[in-house]
Amino acid sequence: MDCREVQGFLHAYLDGEFDEAERVAVATHLRTCEECGRRVKFEEAFRQKVRGSLQHETRTPPQLRARVREALAEVERPESWAIRGLRWLIPAAAAATIVVGAAISQRREPPPKEALAEYSVQWHRRNLPLDVLASSPDAVRGFFTDKVPFAVRPPVFKRKQVRLVGGRLANLREHDAAYLTYRVNGRRVSVFIFDPSALGSAQAPREHGIHWHRLRGYNVALFSSRGTGYAVATDMEPEQLGRLVSW
């Protein structure tokens, strides 16, 4: 290494970014070059000075620690928008079979789709206020145009007694979703519309077939249609729901 190289990489050298061979090369140069030696010494002293001046201990105020722990506990609480089951979403292999009435009590490592179903049920149960009240699918679709990064196509229902109430922004995992509420003879049906490609193959429902999940007394149907993902959560029975929706 010559002076130019040593001086050019002085910071990397002093910051410990060099490997053993590179360090040796610098050290060899420094043994014979007084000028570079002075620079190294100065930069090193400068660094120590900065470090010493800034590295004074910052003590976290005790109330912050308490606040943080409380906030984390809030996230975890099941009724709140819970993170439970989140970790299952990632590694487990895709379960491509159609699951009918998977018993929640027996689960150990639930397949990813079950986590998606779990989220849908949580949102359905919370029954949060809606962002938009409208009975026409076009009005609801219009509301979401600039809010989610995919086209919101409300599902087609075969029967007139299915009434659209409105929608709100939601999320399934960290992905944006459109949440639509319908009423069928006084019963509530929640429909989540999401972009299946954002979920990855393990989570996204296949284009053909419906994944049924039974969770805490609710039924969830997961399916994809023409590039749009749907999760329908309701307390109706699958047969009942099946008669209403054009899948």
Added chain:
Amino acid sequence: MSRISQREVFEGDALPHLDALYGMALRLTGNEADAQDLVQDSLVKAFRFFHRFQPGSNIKAWLFKVLVNTFYNTVRKRRNISRLHTEVETTGHIELFLASATTAGRDAESGILDRLAAEEIRAAMEQLPEEFRLAVILCDVHDFSYKEIAEILGCPVGTVMSRLHRGRRLLQKALYDYAVEQGYLQPVRSDDGTTDLDAYRRRKEGN
């Protein structure tokens, strides 16, 4: 189910870095109330996204990344400040330091710096453009590697190196000017003379 909850795992991993995160948040926001909010928001967000963290990689760097991003997305947005991209010309102030020290017949490497107080360094640091300040703080205060800093700031390693380089040069310039102003150093002629003239004028005003 008596497994350890995900929150306990997260707390065990993340809370040991609370002091460091709070220190960084203080430097980013400049006040305690915003710093506390920033730390809380960041940790909640990190917890929600904990599944994305790769076990075995550096959790501290990951938490810092979340903190810095949260800062940019929330606090910064509220204050309506855009990211700075400052072009800075820095002539070699290390040369000036060294030359001055030689003229004064003093040991440059320790003598001059010893006379600068910690507050003066901190004040000079505050004046650095943010992108340089962040890089220097992450490197010198928190001991992150270049690769980790690149990850935290979301930029290539080469950019980290140039920010560190320029940040430190700016810091040296500020401190050199200050040292001359205080009479710790005898100014020497620099190539273009501007630095010395500035320092000279400031000294005159001070008198």
